[in-house]
Amino acid sequence: DTEVTQTPKHLVMGMTNKKSLKCEQHMGHRAMYWYKQKAKKPPELMFVYSYEKLSINESVPSRFSPECPNSSLLNLHLHALQPEDSALYLCASSQAGLGTEAFFGQGTRLTVV
Amino acid sequence: DQQVKQNSPSLSVQEGRISILNCDYTNSMFDYFLWYKKYPAEGPTFLISISSIKDKNEDGRFTVFLNKSAKHLSLHIVPSQPGDSAVYFCAASINNNDMRFGAGTRLTVKP
Numbered sequence: 245d246t247e248v249t250q251t252p253k254h255l256v257m258g259m260t261n262k263k264s265l266k267c268e269q270h271m272g273h274r275a276m277y278w279y280k281q282k283a284k285k286p287p288e289l290m291f292v293y294s295y296e297k298l299s300i301n302e303s304v305p306s307r308f309s310p311e312c313p314n315s316s317l318l319n320l321h322l323h324a325l326q327p328e329d330s331a332l333y334l335c336a337s338s339q340a341g342l343g344t345e346a347f348f349g350q351g352t353r354l355t356v357v
Numbered sequence: 358d359q360q361v362k363q364n365s366p367s368l369s370v371q372e373g374r375i376s377i378l379n380c381d382y383t384n385s386m387f388d389y390f391l392w393y394k395k396y397p398a399e400g401p402t403f404l405i406s407i408s409s410i411k412d413k414n415e416d417g418r419f420t421v422f423l424n425k426s427a428k429h430l431s432l433h434i435v436p437s438q439p440g441d442s443a444v445y446f447c448a449a450s451i452n453n454n455d456m457r458f459g460a461g462t463r464l465t466v467k468p
Contacts, residue, residue, distance in 0.1 A: 248400070250400075284366075284460070284461075285460065286361075286446060286457075286458035286459055286460050286461060287401065287446070287458050288458075289455065289456065300455070334400050334401070335400075336400070340453060344389075344450075344453060345391065345403040345406060346403065346456070347403070348393075348400030348401045348402065349400050350398065350399050350400050351399075351400050
């Protein structure tokens with residue numbers, strides 16, 4: 245199994261809603277990441293978890309809250325988002341550090357209305 | 358601060374010919390470089406990588422060249438196939454931390 249699975253694939257939420265994005269991998273990878281990608285832009289790193297501990301937080305607003313319940317799961321909790329937060333949210337995992345080959349999920353297309 | 362740059366947003370190549378995708382970087386501390394391929398509605402897929410101690414890495418039809426003095430790397434695809442049509446992202450990292458992506462180049466291989 246070399247897949248990173250993200251749910252849901254699409255999400256539309258209002259600015260007062262609370263929602264969560266989920267990511268799962270069963271490759272035994274110990275590092276997991278959240279990226280945000282706007283249209284025609286490169287993926288931008290948001291958070292890195294290494295051995296289930298948050299190791300990098302790229303100055304992301306507190307309305308995004310990551311959670312790593314165990315080594316296979318990564319969540320991104322969303323609350324009070326803004327329309328400009330609409331983007332593709334990508335989860336990735338890798339065996340070792342962030343600079344090594346990462347496997348990406350298909351992403352969650354988020355629209356904030 | 359765009360530390361990894363792909364200055365060509367698009368490239369069109371005839372099937373069977375060579376595709377050359379270019380990438381420049383500004384941070385001399387980068388020590389590992391990767392190329393990812395992305396199809397619509399899918400996440401990026403790792404393609405090939407190169408360490409800063411090497412200047413060339415080959416994997417089948419894909420070869421990555423690194424010129425550290427010029428802070429430049431390129432991906433060669435020979436021969437190009439229609440299935441190679443995708444967006445290609447160059448990425449760079451320092452000491453297995455962080456990973457900065459370029460803006461991507463959309464490759465179209467015409468039959």
